[in-house]
Amino acid sequence: MLDSVRSRMTVWYSALFGLFLILLAGLTYFLYWRNSLERTDSNLSEQSETFIATFNAELKDDKGPDGIKNAAREAMLEHRFRDVVYVIVDGGGKILLSSLDLPAVRGGAEKFAPDMFDSAAFQRLAQSPLKTAGGVYQDVPGGRNGFRGYARPLSQDDRATRLIVLQSLHPQHEMMEDIRNIFFWIIPIALLLASAGGYFLARKSLAPVADMARQARGMGAARFSDRLKVSNPRDELGTLALSFNELLDRLEKSFEQQRRFVADASHELRTPVAILQGETEVTLSRPARSAEEYRETLSILRDESQRLAHIIEDLFTLTRADAGQYPLQIRELYLDELTADVLRRTRSLAISKGISLSSTIQPELPVQADEDLLRRMLLNLLDNAIKYTPAGGKVLVECCREANDYVLRVIDTGAGIPAELQSRIFERFFRADKARSRSEGDTGGAGLGLSIARWIAEAHHGRLELTRSDASGSTFTAYLPAPAGSPSGH
Ligand SMILES: Nc1ncnc2c1ncn2[C@@H]1O[C@H](COP(=O)(O)OP(=O)(O)OP(=O)(O)O)[C@@H](O)[C@H]1O
Ligand SMILES: [Mg+2]
Incomplete structure (x- = not known):
């Protein structure tokens, strides 16, 4: 009871x-x-x-x-x-x-x-x-x-x-004794009346809660579109119902995100796997092929499996980041050295695409950060700049301190991103021009690079923005908090 x-x-x-x-x-x-x-x-x-x-x-x-x-x-x-x-x-x-x-x-x-x-x-x-x-x-x-x-x-x-x-x-x-007798009768009667009244009041004021429980029970597990009825949004129970509805909103949104993520991920994984299957079947369909043909097939298989590995790696990073389980290995390093190192490694890629890669790097920029992640962020930005800039273009990397931030800029002379798509490029699996990315036969291309780069900047309490993008090219800028007290400016 x-x-x-x-x-x-x-x-x-x-x-x-x-x-x-x-x-x-x-x-x-x-x-x-x-x-x-x-x-x-x-x-x-x-x-x-x-x-x-x-x-x-x-x-x-x-x-x-x-x-x-x-x-x-x-x-x-x-x-x-x-x-x-x-x-x-x-x-x-x-x-x-x-x-x-x-x-x-x-x-x-x-x-x-x-x-x-x-x-x-x-x-x-x-x-x-x-x-x-x-x-x-x-x-x-x-x-x-x-x-x-x-x-x-x-x-x-x-x-x-x-x-x-x-x-x-x-x-x-x-x-x-008379007074005692009066109390003897009056107290139980008053108590009885008060209990009945109290029960009635409690029942009446808790009825909306019971009603809410009934409604909540009726909601389907997979369907988040139902909401609780809010009779009076100003009273406590109304606030409870509103909060519950807000929670449902958030859950619905995150369920939808999750669902889209899984759908997009499987879609992205399907393409390279289909290519792998297709290529091997075509090659095996004839008993004998020239060494040249085998070589070509194998190199396609290598590219596609590289791409597959790349996508899987990115997906893994993002799911761990979402769950808050990505352990940052923070240590002291020099941002200028890290930038120079990443540039050295991407030089050959730029050259092979006929792009000139230059940089202005301010020396002595100590920072507490996860080296691998920062490297990955810069690499993703540089990879995009090189990938989306036509041959003969230029890519410039700037690394310096401005006021309380370290600023990393990747400036290219590519075709830029259409204005209406600029707000979406940091979304997962978003590619401004899917057809173009594919037709150029690139090896990356799930549309996860910028989401990961932005997450890395935020994990270091900084931010990543597209600061300019027009027909003359794009500029991506990452801001990372610089340690207080270091000399600023050039
Ligand atoms: N420097 C740039 N110039 C022009 N467009 C760009 C540039 N950087 C990104 N984009 C656009 O933004 C989209 C998203 O970029 P993102 O790095 O997230 O994905 P991706 O490069 O297509 O694939 P991934 O990085 O996962 O291999 C790209 O597909 C491209 O259309
Ligand atoms: Mg990319």
Whole structure:
């Protein structure tokens, strides 16, 4: 039952509310009890006040040896309707007169137990030292619920003889019992109502969540086009539904990317494999061929398998980069040296295509980087520049520091990239002119080179941009953060 948030909320709510009710009831009860005791005390002192006034008046009239006793009796008779017991005790604690002794006064006094006067508490009232002006209060056991007693000197001249006024605590106890009974009924009923209300509220406010869960369950695993209904985008649940929908958007996009990646990859792999198959079949279809023909076939097979290996290598790099699993081997190196080295290796390729390759390289450019990856980035850019520049063209590489960046520029005099395609050349498998790339019989050409180059720049906290491309050629620029404090400029 407690498996649902609804029930848990209700239980928590009811438990807290119950605790609150009990504390409130306890506090009320305590305050009520204390207040009624205070009222009893002030009542007792008032009773003693009026009793003594009557007593003094009577005493004036009777100056005989039994004057005190007589005056006390008269006063007791006069005050007999007050629901209290008056007792006069002498200095030794002995009872001189008690209103219980007077039949006319005893009236409803059966609640006063006679043995009450023997109790130690009563003796304390009768004998404990009095404060100079006032009297003492004391609880006295006996009867049904005990008594509250108050003792004070009968007169200021004779401080040994005392008046003790006792009042039964039974009415207070009865009242407290009534209050207890009320709480006994009210707390469970309030708790029951509150739990029902709480359950209803929780159910009502969680209904949209249950609804969302139902909708989410109905969504197909392969289909991300469904979205949750958002009833109120401003409340918490609306925000949850919106976030969920946004997550679905992202998932849909990344699924779509993944799907396209796999489709493109298999498409790209299919072509060289088809060529491999075709070539071998054609060559084997006749029993004998000249050594020249075999040589030609083998060189095609070599080119295609090289291309295949190249594509597979690129795909592997990209999938690892996507998964964030490409370990960068960062170490200190010199960008100028690395650039010069890559240029040396590409020189023969440029020469074979009739392209002049030149460079301006600023010396002493230390950098923390992954050497293989940087080499690969520059190689991809240079490979493109050479590949897409017709014979007789020029390729220039610049490597220098500008402000806080190292800048690597690869400038060519090729035909450039059509303006409408420029934004797409960094996409995976994108080639501005697929037909042309193929017909020229190049060995690369899956359209992954620039995506990888851009990823490498970003993995080094830099960026790669196409900074110019028109009919006179293109410029690709890579910016890499340079270490702070090194000399800048030429
Ligand atoms: N310097 C350039 N001049 C003209 N077009 C370019 C240049 N560099 C890239 N491109 C265009 O951008 C496309 C994408 O380049 P990218 O390097 O990603 O792929 P690719 O060179 O075709 O194949 P790969 O690099 O995977 O072997 C190229 O097909 C080409 O059309
Ligand atoms: Mg390329």
